[in-house]
Amino acid sequence: MFEIRFFGWIRNEIGIPKLLMSERTVIEALEEIIKSYPQIDKSHLMQSVLFINKKPVVGKQILTITLKAGDELAILSPVSGG
Amino acid sequence: MFGFNGKIAKINLTDGTVQNYPMTEESYELYLGGKTLAAKIIYDAFKDKVEALSDENILVITTSPLTGSTSPCSSRFNISTISPLTGLLISSNCGGSFGLHLKKAGYDAIIISGKSPEAVIIDIENQEISVKCAKHLWGKNTSETQELLGAKNRGKLVIGIAGEHLVRYAAVISEERAAGRGGVGAVFGYKNLKGIIASGKATTEMFDKETFKKHNVKWIKQLKAHPLTGRQLPMYGTAGLVSMMNYRNLLATKNYSSGQFEDFEKISGETLAEDHLIKNKGCVTCPIQCGRQVEAFGKVVKGPELETLGLLGSNLLNNDMESIIRLNHLCDEYGIDTITFGSTIGFAMELSEKGMWDNGLKFGDSTLLEILVEKTSKREGIGNELAEGTKRLSEKFGGKDFAIHVKGLETAAYEPRAAQGMGLGYATSNRGGCHLNGGYLVVLEGLGLNVSGKTTRGKAAYTIMFQDMMEAVSSAGSCLFTTYAMLPSFLVEKPNNNMVRFINGAIPLFGGLVGFIKNKPWLMHFNLASVLPHPYSVRLVTGYKMTIGSFLETGERGYNLERIVNIRQGLKGADDTLPKRLLKELQRSDDPNSIVKLDEMLGTYYKIRGWDKDGVPTQKTLRRLKLMKDR
Numbered sequence: 001m002f003e004i005r006f007f008g009w010i011r012n013e014i015g016i017p018k019l020l021m022s023e024r025t026v027i028e029a030l031e032e033i034i035k036s037y038p039q040i041d042k043s044h045l046m047q048s049v050l051f052i053n054k055k056p057v058v059g060k061q062i063l064t065i066t067l068k069a070g071d072e073l074a075i076l077s078p079v080s081g082g
Numbered sequence: 083m084f085g086f087n088g089k090i091a092k093i094n095l096t097d098g099t100v101q102n103y104p105m106t107e108e109s110y111e112l113y114l115g116g117k118t119l120a121a122k123i124i125y126d127a128f129k130d131k132v133e134a135l136s137d138e139n140i141l142v143i144t145t146s147p148l149t150g151s152t153s154p155c156s157s158r159f160n161i162s163t164i165s166p167l168t169g170l171l172i173s174s175n176c177g178g179s180f181g182l183h184l185k186k187a188g189y190d191a192i193i194i195s196g197k198s199p200e201a202v203i204i205d206i207e208n209q210e211i212s213v214k215c216a217k218h219l220w221g222k223n224t225s226e227t228q229e230l231l232g233a234k235n236r237g238k239l240v241i242g243i244a245g246e247h248l249v250r251y252a253a254v255i256s257e258e259r260a261a262g263r264g265g266v267g268a269v270f271g272y273k274n275l276k277g278i279i280a281s282g283k284a285t286t287e288m289f290d291k292e293t294f295k296k297h298n299v300k301w302i303k304q305l306k307a308h309p310l311t312g313r314q315l316p317m318y319g320t321a322g323l324v325s326m327m328n329y330r331n332l333l334a335t336k337n338y339s340s341g342q343f344e345d346f347e348k349i350s351g352e353t354l355a356e357d358h359l360i361k362n363k364g365c366v367t368c369p370i371q372c373g374r375q376v377e378a379f380g381k382v383v384k385g386p387e388l389e390t391l392g393l394l395g396s397n398l399l400n401n402d403m404e405s406i407i408r409l410n411h412l413c414d415e416y417g418i419d420t421i422t423f424g425s426t427i428g429f430a431m432e433l434s435e436k437g438m439w440d441n442g443l444k445f446g447d448s449t450l451l452e453i454l455v456e457k458t459s460k461r462e463g464i465g466n467e468l469a470e471g472t473k474r475l476s477e478k479f480g481g482k483d484f485a486i487h488v489k490g491l492e493t494a495a496y497e498p499r500a501a502q503g504m505g506l507g508y509a510t511s512n513r514g515g516c517h518l519n520g521g522y523l524v525v526l527e528g529l530g531l532n533v534s535g536k537t538t539r540g541k542a543a544y545t546i547m548f549q550d551m552m553e554a555v556s557s558a559g560s561c562l563f564t565t566y567a568m569l570p571s572f573l574v575e576k577p578n579n580n581m582v583r584f585i586n587g588a589i590p591l592f593g594g595l596v597g598f599i600k601n602k603p604w605l606m607h608f609n610l611a612s613v614l615p616h617p618y619s620v621r622l623v624t625g626y627k628m629t630i631g632s633f634l635e636t637g638e639r640g641y642n643l644e645r646i647v648n649i650r651q652g653l654k655g656a657d658d659t660l661p662k663r664l665l666k667e668l669q670r671s672d673d674p675n676s677i678v679k680l681d682e683m684l685g686t687y688y689k690i691r692g693w694d695k696d697g698v699p700t701q702k703t704l705r706r707l708k709l710m711k712d713r
């Protein structure tokens with residue numbers, strides 16, 4: 001199992017801070033979230049800022065990277081202003 | 083005269099006299115208000131260097147043309163003086179309602195000179211100014227002082243015990259808001275000035291009231307619709323940045339030895355909202371309401387801002403949210419700046435860890451911190467050393483390489499080794515290590531947009547543009563957070579979109595063009611209120627022919643004037659630097675680029691600014707900015 005952590009308004013929408021999933025690609029994980037949590041705004045989720053094991057994930061990597069046991073996928077909504 | 087009272091008072095605390103300070107309409111138009119107008123007054127006040135804690139130094143409290151105008155986020159005011167922490171010009175901006183009340187009292191600004199022989203407060207009501215005995219308030223904390231002042235429905239501004247003891251980073255508190263940075267509270271304390279109250283019924287004329295009203299409706303709508311000012315800031319406040327900063331390696335951790343904190347979630351905006359939030363609480367006239375009211379340790383108190391969470395949290399390896407909330411509350415009560423206090427403690431912890439100062443402090447151990455707020459405020463025991471700030475501690479105990487300050491002012495919670503533009507901003511900021519006065523380029527570098535923080539390309543030009551814009555916005559009287567709504571929503575909301583990724587990649591390439599346009603404000607001789615609403619607001623309030631170009635030029639004028647005051651105070655180009663830790667120590671051992679490459683940016687920065695190789699504005703620059711005849 002790998003862990004998915006939510007931050008920002010996406011966490012507010014989904015209503016939980018984290019969840020566990022079995023091995024799959026990033027895009028499959030996002031699709032699973034949309035299926036299991038219909039309250040979430042699909043475009044918000046697909047346009048979140050993503051990090052795997054604290055490294056940013058961009059572009060085609062979303063389709064290709066497979067998340068394995070022990071990995072962490074962080075899903076953050078954009079922020080600014082301090 | 084539109085938008086102003088046209089009246090500035092000079093109050094001499096030595097003899098209690100009050101005079102009108104002459105200010106021409108031309109100067110109002112050139113400097114607007116806030117920190118820029120204050121810089122003009124401080125520039126004119128002295129011929130040579132002035133000591134911060136001396137009878138000579140003055141305090142200048144300014145409002146702005148938008149203050150009291152019902153423009154969104156316009157209740158802020160400014161306090162400027164020579165800083166006891168840096169020896170340079172400091173401008174400290176504060177929310178709350180004091181600015182509104184000062185302007186209604188009939189003054190655009192007040193200048194406080196001299197030193198009172200005993201503790202006093204200044205009472206301003208409908209242009210009547212009196213200096214009153216405040217012996218009964220001396221020794222009281224800030225909430226008790228405000229309570230004892232009574233003065234319901236009046237603007238209040240007070241210092242706490244730290245200001246009385248001349249702690250070099252003592253703050254001035256107004257309601258629950260702080261003018262925190264640079265020790266303005268110590269200058270109040272030196273002058274035996276415990277506080278100021280103000281109120282009145284004055285109204286200022288407006289150039290085009292009807293259009294202004296319509297413009298405000300549109301602007302408020304824009305702020306509410308924007309993902310940052312309409313969703314993120316109201317939902318999580320500035321604390322909402324902690325998580326993203328951690329993932330982006332931007333969160334100051336363990337005295338800036340890292341940009342990531344293992345326990346970041348425990349001190350995040352999400353945790354604050356889920357476990358402590360009672361309601362949002364912000365400044366008057368603000369549709370964003372970024373402030374928090376929280377419940378902790380059995381009390382309802384002000385919630386900590388991002389800077390406090392960083393400096394009193396991750397920077398000390400303190401993962402206890404309750405402890406941070408309490409420390410934040412205590413710092414406000416005693417009246418000290420949480421940023422400098424946290425940063426100084428972090429430095430003291432590292433000195434202790436390295437065996438350079440046996441002070442009993444340890445990273446990750448927050449047990450002593452609460453008592454240290456009191457000891458520092460009263461200058462008792464090691465508190466007397468801590469009250470001096472990081473720079474002076476490093477001069478006494480060593481450790482200059484990891485003493486994290488710029489020009490004597492401790493940097494904010496943004497670790498710049500993952501954001502080159504932020505690094506340049508810190509190094510060149512007139513205030514010292516200030517993220518906002520530094521231009522806050524991190525708004526492009528991962529907090530807002532997703533321009534690479536690793537590249538130095540184009541960063542000098544953008545830093546200058548943002549520094550000047552922030553300066554102008556502040557002078558106009560708006561909260562700087564209104565500028566985030568300038569970022570096109572789709573660029574913020576769709577970071578994975580191919581077009582947006584392309585634009586983020588291309589932004590640094592346009593640095594040259596931005597630098598070129600900067601010196602030709604006539605190219606921006608128009609208003610585009612949907613992008614930058616502030617110049618148009620100023621125009622509608624004052625009647626000045628303000629365009630985007632002239633607005634940015636006002637900011638540039640202010641920035642250069644502050645620089646000249648600082649040069650008079652002894653600033654050298656060599657001071658535009660960062661601590662060795664940030665320039666030479668890799669933030670991440672697997673990334674050889676995780677240092678601030680200041681030398682790749684600073685020369686270009688000077689060139690675009692129109693400064694010589696020593697960082698002094700050239701005669702040509704001063705003439706262009708209409709500062710020459712003032713020299």
Ligand code: SF4
Pocket residue numbers: 155156177178363364365368369370371372373561562563
């Ligand atoms: S955004 Fe925050 S700091 Fe700015 S005016 Fe509003 S409440 Fe005050």
